[in-house]
Amino acid sequence: MAVLNSTKFSHLTFLLVGIPGLEAWHTWISIPFSLMYSVALLGNCGLIVLIATQRRLHEPMFIFLSMLAVTDLILSNCTVPNMLAIFWLAARDISFTSCLTQVFVVHFGFVAESAVLLAMGFDRYVAICDPLRYTTVLTKAKIGKIATAIVARSFCIIFPVVFLLKRLPFCASNVLPHSYCEHIGVARLACADITLNIWYGFAVPIVTVILDVVFIAVSYMLILRAVFKLPTKDARLKALSTCGSHICIILLFYIPAFFTLLTHRFGHNIPRHIHILLADLYVLVPPVLNPIVYGMKTKQLREQVGYIWSQKHKWC
Secondary structure: HHHHOOOOOOOOEEOOOOOOOOOOHHHHHHHHHHHHHHHHHHEEEEEEHHHHHHHHHHOOOHHHHHHHHHHHHHHOOOOHHHHHHHHHHOEEEEEEEHHHHHHHHHHHHHHHHHHHHHHHHHHHHHHHHOOOHHHHOOOHHHHHHHHHHHHHHHHHHHHHHHHHOOOOOOOOOOOOOOOOOOOHHHOOOOOOOOHHHHHHHHHHHHHHHHHHHHHHHHHHHHHHHHHHOOHHHHHHHHHHHHHHHHHHHHHHHHHHHHHHHHHHEEEEEEEEOHHHHHHHHOOOOHHHHHHHHHHHHHHHHHHHHHHHHHHHHHHH
């Protein structure tokens, strides 16, 4: 009894449930999840290798796209293997240290991906609104500084979460009703006041994601204004087509993000298994679809893949 009443006690491990209420379906759920994860790995790794090895793709637009692929791999690799281990092997145990690491990596990847999308919006703004200065504004050195700023911002915003969780005592249940560790889900298991965690967890999306969305929206307002000033319809369509893939990626990332955030905050009547299933799909669907969308809508990528394919058959 003295141990239970001690505020110094903390669990050494947590038990991840998977998708609560759907435990009997875990094996069947794992089939599409494993297929999607394979597609995400192949698509994003293939995209990174293609951009890295083909000099024709060493342009700012494709360098930012490779950054997006890296953040997609971070999100999927730090969560999906954990899910599949639960679904296939019932490997639910996760140490407190591993849980904290997963919390940091998941949220770091989320904030970093939002920042990369903002950088891609800036890239499209310069390409369309100031095309003559495109190569001088977005030099390799400046792209390197942007990448460094993305990593530094994401780290500085998310690293305090580790301390906010580490300070909490966990002296009640160690069962986490989720497929992976995330900040508020872990904090709710604490037997202490988590007001600071809740407010910080609420402030991070406002400071980062919402501001990123606002800046992206402003960039596209300026892009549209510049496009409608172009003299011909063909020129306008060509300019807009260069933004099509980026707009699709933005919608794929932010719509599920805001939906998941709002349902977790205000959707109290939504069953828990729906919440968790949406959170699981959120870290998997964008990494699957992003390479496909860019591959289908970006002419240079299609041409480069076709060129490599023809060269391969030529030598065979």
